[in-house]
Amino acid sequence: MKIKPRKTPYSLTGRLLWTIGALMAVVSTIFWYFLITYQEKELIANFVKYGMSFVDNVRKTTRYGMLTFQEILIQQTVEAVGSTEGVVQIKIFNCKGKVAHSSQKKDIGIILDSKSPACLACHPPDKSHTFTPRWSIGKSEEGFRVLNIVQPIYNEPACYTSACHVHPKNRKILGLVEANLSLALLDRAINQQSLAITIYVFVFLSVISVVLCAILWKFVSTPVSILAEGMKRVAAGDLEHKVEINTRDEMGELAKCFNSMTSDLSRAKTELIEWGHTLERKVEEKTEAIKKAQEQLIQSEKLASLGRMAAGVAHEINNPLTGVVTFGHLLLKKFPEGSEERQDIEVIIEQANRCSNIIKGLLGFSRATSAEKGGENINTLLKRSLDIMSHKADFFDVKFITRLDESLPLVKAGGLQLQQVFLNMILNAVDAMDGKGTLTISTRNIMENGLAFAEIEFADTGCGISEENMTKIFEPFFTTKPVGKGTGLGLAVSYGIIKDHGGNIIVKSEVGRGASFYIRIPIG
Amino acid sequence: MDTGKILVIDDEDIVRMSCQRILAPEGYEVKTTKSAVEGFKLLGEECFDVVLTDLKMPDIDGIEVLRRVKEEWPDIEIIMITGYQTINTAVQAIKLGAFDYIEKPFTPDSILSAIGKAVEQRKEKKQDKGR
Numbered sequence: 001m002k003i004k005p006r007k008t009p010y011s012l013t014g015r016l017l018w019t020i021g022a023l024m025a026v027v028s029t030i031f032w033y034f035l036i037t038y039q040e041k042e043l044i045a046n047f048v049k050y051g052m053s054f055v056d057n058v059r060k061t062t063r064y065g066m067l068t069f070q071e072i073l074i075q076q077t078v079e080a081v082g083s084t085e086g087v088v089q090i091k092i093f094n095c096k097g098k099v100a101h102s103s104q105k106k107d108i109g110i111i112l113d114s115k116s117p118a119c120l121a122c123h124p125p126d127k128s129h130t131f132t133p134r135w136s137i138g139k140s141e142e143g144f145r146v147l148n149i150v151q152p153i154y155n156e157p158a159c160y161t162s163a164c165h166v167h168p169k170n171r172k173i174l175g176l177v178e179a180n181l182s183l184a185l186l187d188r189a190i191n192q193q194s195l196a197i198t199i200y201v202f203v204f205l206s207v208i209s210v211v212l213c214a215i216l217w218k219f220v221s222t223p224v225s226i227l228a229e230g231m232k233r234v235a236a237g238d239l240e241h242k243v244e245i246n247t248r249d250e251m252g253e254l255a256k257c258f259n260s261m262t263s264d265l266s267r268a269k270t271e272l273i274e275w276g277h278t279l280e281r282k283v284e285e286k287t288e289a290i291k292k293a294q295e296q297l298i299q300s301e302k303l304a305s306l307g308r309m310a311a312g313v314a315h316e317i318n319n320p321l322t323g324v325v326t327f328g329h330l331l332l333k334k335f336p337e338g339s340e341e342r343q344d345i346e347v348i349i350e351q352a353n354r355c356s357n358i359i360k361g362l363l364g365f366s367r368a369t370s371a372e373k374g375g376e377n378i379n380t381l382l383k384r385s386l387d388i389m390s391h392k393a394d395f396f397d398v399k400f401i402t403r404l405d406e407s408l409p410l411v412k413a414g415g416l417q418l419q420q421v422f423l424n425m426i427l428n429a430v431d432a433m434d435g436k437g438t439l440t441i442s443t444r445n446i447m448e449n450g451l452a453f454a455e456i457e458f459a460d461t462g463c464g465i466s467e468e469n470m471t472k473i474f475e476p477f478f479t480t481k482p483v484g485k486g487t488g489l490g491l492a493v494s495y496g497i498i499k500d501h502g503g504n505i506i507v508k509s510e511v512g513r514g515a516s517f518y519i520r521i522p523i524g
Numbered sequence: 525m526d527t528g529k530i531l532v533i534d535d536e537d538i539v540r541m542s543c544q545r546i547l548a549p550e551g552y553e554v555k556t557t558k559s560a561v562e563g564f565k566l567l568g569e570e571c572f573d574v575v576l577t578d579l580k581m582p583d584i585d586g587i588e589v590l591r592r593v594k595e596e597w598p599d600i601e602i603i604m605i606t607g608y609q610t611i612n613t614a615v616q617a618i619k620l621g622a623f624d625y626i627e628k629p630f631t632p633d634s635i636l637s638a639i640g641k642a643v644e645q646r647k648e649k650k651q652d653k654g655r
Contacts, residue, residue, distance in 0.1 A: 315580065318607030321629035323538035329632040330545055356629050359607075 012224065013216040021209055028201040036194050043186055044147075048135050051149045055133075055179045057081075058090055059153060062101075062177075066153075067162050075101050075108075088146055088180035092153075095167075095175055131173060137183065145183035150176055223251035227258060239266035299471070300499065306476050307496060310362040317359055324352040361489035362476065373501070375410035376418060378443055378454055378521070385422040386441070389430075397435050403442040408454050411521050417497045418521075424490040425458045425517055431481060432462030432515065446520070453503070453520040460516075465509040473507065527551040528643035529571065533563040533589060534578040534605070539628070543576060546632040547639065560584035567593065572600055574623075574642045576635075579606035579613060587616060594621045599649055601642040605630065 065074035082090040082103020092101040097112040133151040140146045153175045160169040223245045230243040245255035328349040335342040429439045440459040472478045474495040479488035502522045509515035530552050532543045540556040547554045557563045579586035590602050604617045607628035614625045624638045
């Protein structure tokens with residue numbers, strides 16, 4: 001992006017330009033004024049010198065005419081000289097103040113009043129005659145400036161000794177020569193010069209301004225603007241932005257400092273973001289852990305309350321069942337062996353006993369405290385359980401594989417309870433495989449969260465457990481077996497027992513490929 | 525016929541009724557009461573051979589009944605009945621001197637067998653004392 005410096009009178013460049021411009025204008029004006037004045041003075045001084053010699057010439061050329069008293073010759077000479085370019089008028093006064101000769105004939109014979117300023121200049125009222133050649137500048141009727149030069153005609157021996165004897169010897173001055181010379185040419189020259197100087201000053205000022213402007217633009221305004229833009233970008237969050245000023249001056253130094261500051265900031269920001277991510281990840285992990293713990297808590301709380309409920313229900317149902325069983329038996333005695341009534345009553349008693357068995361299962365699940373726990377060998381318990389099971393006809397098609405870790409230490413547990421759990425697991429696995437398949441039972445030592453556990457794995461090749469059933473399998477009365485075959489209490493009871501031992505049951509399953517139950521019992 | 529005098533303490537009508545119907549035809553003199561307080565009153569008035577008591581009752585529970593009966597009438601045999609059997613309470617009951625422990629729902633035979641044994645033991649004790 002091309003960066004444009006600001007172009008206002010308040011910008012750095014503007015202010016500098018204004019200040020320097022004003023300063024130069026003032027200095028130039030003063031310089032210009034003094035130059036013009038000096039030049040004019042010099043020119044006029046030169047002109048006066050020239051005028052003096054001119055008038056001297058007039059006097060000298062007319063001298064012969066005067067000595068020989070040839071008035072016509074004088075008049076002719078005056079007229080001839082007076083017609084020269086730049087000569088306005090030449091007059092010759094006699095000692096009485098009368099115009100004796102003039103380049104303009106109409107003025108001849110005019111007598112100056114002794115009180116006129118021309119006379120008073122040499123004849124002040126105190127009678128001190130101090131006449132010397134003098135000059136003054138006035139204005140002509142046509143509007144141009146005129147140099148007026150007056151020179152005296154001194155009395156000389158030739159004058160008072162000549163044949164005409166017009167002048168007495170004691171007179172010092174015999175008359176005056178006055179010449180009015182036009183300054184028009186000079187003035188034109190001065191004006192032209194002034195104009196030239198003025199133009200020069202303006203050109204000089206402009207060039208200086210342009211050069212200054214360019215320098216300021218290149219070395220100050222542009223880098224400052226680039227820096228400002230960079231700061232804006234960094235402030236807006238673009239910490240990757242780098243200021244491109246590669247000069248060796250202060251601006252380059254500033255840009256270098258700025259860039260290093262930006263990269264420091266960027267690094268700090270990246271670190272902060274990383275910390276943020278780490279924190280987020282940790283929070284997520286913790287949240288996940290808390291969620292998991294909460295789910296487990298809910299699950300175990302659910303099972304516990306279900307257990308309490310089951311216990312309550314069992315207790316309540318046992319009383320009416322007692323009545324049914326008792327009176328069934330009492331009734332039984334009233335009918336002879338083999339009678340139809342007796343058979344019916346036996347059905348009633350049998351069904352009441354089935355209810356009783358269900359309740360016993362429920363109570364097993366809800367049992368909060370269990371038998372005294374002694375040191376039990378898990379491997380032995382497993383072998384015993386398998387012995388009981390493998391003799392049943394239902395299990396003839398099931399292949400049992402055992403991988404028992406003989407280094408497994410004794411665990412503090414209720415042996416009969418653990419055996420019940422193992423039997424439940426084996427029964428469930430065989431049911432899940434529909435009586436055909438492989439059940440692998442392994443034991444091993446594991447460490448979890450710094451605690452030692454004995455792990456017993458029951459891996460079957462059965463139908464597996466669906467995702468939706470995974471959370472329900474430990475609930476009492478949950479069963480996928482046909483009505484009348486399972487009570488849905490086996491896993492619930494097993495879960496209760498293992499929890500009571502401070503352990504845990506974990507299930508992993510793939511639908512169609514089997515399920516694995518991991519029972520963990522703490523060691524020590 | 526003096527086969528024995530039995531006191532049944534249970535808050536459930538059907539349980540009391542069942543015991544009555546099982547024991548009475550066998551010649552036992554049966555008294556039933558629905559609370560431990562009433563049971564203690566009867567125990568103070570009459571002489572019983574065996575007490576059948578429920579374990580869980582609203583006012584005083586079976587363990588407490590067992591303890592007090594064993595304190596005041598140590599010769600009387602006590603059989604616990606409960607629908608809420610746990611091994612711990614069974615162990616506790618036997619430690620405290622209960623004669624037997626019957627689970628609900630019980631069959632007439634199990635009650636009769638337990639009562640029969642208890643009465644026999646009671647009689648043996650009486651004979652020992654009489655000697």
